[in-house]
Amino acid sequence: MGGRITALDVLRGVAILGTLGTNIWIFTDPAGPSGFLAGASGAGEALLRMASNGKFLALLSIMFGIGLALQHDSAVRRGLRWPGWYLWRSALLLFEGLLHFVLIFEFDVLMFYALVSVLVAFLVGRSGRVVRGWLVGALAVHVAFVGLLTLGMLAGEASVSGGLAIDTSSWPAHVQSRLDNFLALRLEAVFVLPLSTVLFLAGARLLRAGALEDSLRGQRIQRRLMVWGLGVGLPLNVLTTLAGGAWFAVDRYLCAPLVAFGLLGGVTALVHRMRASAGPVRRGVTAVGRSALTCYIAQNLIASVLCYQWGFDLVARFGHWGVWFTAGMWLVVSALLVVGASWWMARFRRGPVEAVWNWAYQAPQRRPAAPVG
Template sequence: MSEGRLAAPDVLRGLAIAGTFAVNVWVFADPAGPAAVLGGFDVGWWLDRVLLAVVNGKFLALLTLLFGIGMELQYRSAVRRGIRWPGRYLLRAGILFVEGLLHYLLVFEFDVLMGYAIASVLVAWLVGRSSAVRVTAGLLAGGFVLLVVGALTVALSSDDGGSVPAPAYPSTWTGQVWLRLTEPLLYRVELVLVVPSAIVLFLVGSALLRAGVFEAHRGGARVRTRLMAVGAVGVVADVAAVLAGPAWIGVERYLAAPLVAAGLLGLVPAVLLGMRGPAGRVRRGLTTVGRTAMSCYVGQNVVASVLFHPWGLGLAAALATVPPPLRTAGVVGIWAGVVVLSVAAMGRWLRRYDRGPLELLTHALVDRGRPRPEPVGGR
């Protein structure tokens, strides 16, 4: 890393990507296909549900907070360089939406990039506005999330609201692409919650960076301490939602999980600031994944598709035939293997480039046609 680069955001982003894949891997491992997740996992045992409860929503919320921090950094850079904002950021959001759409159609039903792109267009306008405007927008979006989650919880608690009819999942890749194309209401309905939730967390991430969440001074330490207290409340709320039953999945994923993510956002920088000496393997690995976050997010899902789907190695069906303890160990082992593979592959990539493959592509498309400064001293 360059000397001026913040270490904590990269480590946190790497942790968020690894944790998000820890949820996605269970989606791929369900032999009935991703749609079965909407009605609950039918294969597995109690430890599966514990592992899912630990990671469900927390690391995705952490990734969303970090996206907001990234937007704030880009806004500051634009202001510092005298560049009109949001300006070309809107082009970046459009490219992100297209990348998310392709990721959804070709790879994974529960893509988050599309939702991030939509939310970022509004937040890009808000980030430079007054505190009152940003707080009002956050409260409106948060209120909408509360209303939808409340309605969802009531609906799932009713006698006929416990399951979602799911179409048969195709065994061929082309069939899966066609299903995603023809069933957008089934697989993209979560955007109703993803987009407003992202707006809130983007704005919170921006505000936390302004408050000095990564700074070593006393003010930054107070911010991190408060975030860890919020995280502790979130853990209690998350456990209560899990114990309340499947009907409370919305509360767990969209209300309690962001509180836990806030705690992680306070805890990890506090730990890093207290560390002395060179970074170890785990920290270096998380930093590598964090610097190539989008490439790892998409790449991990591509690898999981090949490993689990019938048109690939078909491990989802194979693991469904073994006893639960072995299946759990297999899924967790695949998760660990794919994460390690990501670290190794992106580590080699970063020896030659300063960004991941998809990050480089996005950067090249955004900068296409931008006037380049004349070199010092003329041609």
């Protein structure tokens, strides 16, 4: 069990830092979020974006599904009603995501994770046949969505940019821009609900199949994940990236999630192989994984303060360095997360956001003591 927990912490840390690899392009674009949505400026930048685009967000979704399955299994072992209080967790996550969206980051994922978690909470304990049916059905809907969007983009009748105008000149103006464009900015969240359902359910099934175990069956699953995800998914990901902007949906929403499963298998296998030699990098990534919610919010806050006009506006000073500036910002923010998480987790059981969140989760469950006499 200890190895499985360690693998989960590392996987979460990798997913968080990898998600920053996607988001950092938003923060460092000279035109801000609006410029990022317009797409890469060339094949070189497109390939660099491809290294993180969609993959680690999909990996994070799989981790949420694994976490949900662990919560369910724990409730069953303790004889607790399910989903029971788990729905309160989902409500808190939705509220936290809303605050994160309004105050910090327009591409928040916590809100739609909360919505998907409600559906999957009612499915995770059902029979394998029921879960497979929902998984296949959600996948079919998702593929249909991607196909329709791709056909529209190939015909020139659809676009992913939407002509959004995000004002980053001041923090209040930035907040107002998010509120003014709320529906448009949340459109992707609606689009990926079927995909998130697939990834949540797949994560739960992989956990129960032993994909994270350091055992023969676990190793077999990890190898298969790497073959399909890295051997098949990654070449397809490169092809769709180079094929042009019209293939954006296939690239981000079909190929990238396939690669995410390869990352799951590869990182898990590496963790088990190197479990006796946990160096400072792995310990730092593990600390990020243990405080994943804090680090997800912190990375967007730190990058916003460093890059946007209402902060230090480093983009105006160094944005002409292009991809070098973007890579440098990723390294700086990642280092701050790793160092900060390592320091905090060496002293506390939970990350700061996790601690507040846990208090809010437990608060309504507390009952006043019955009066004596």
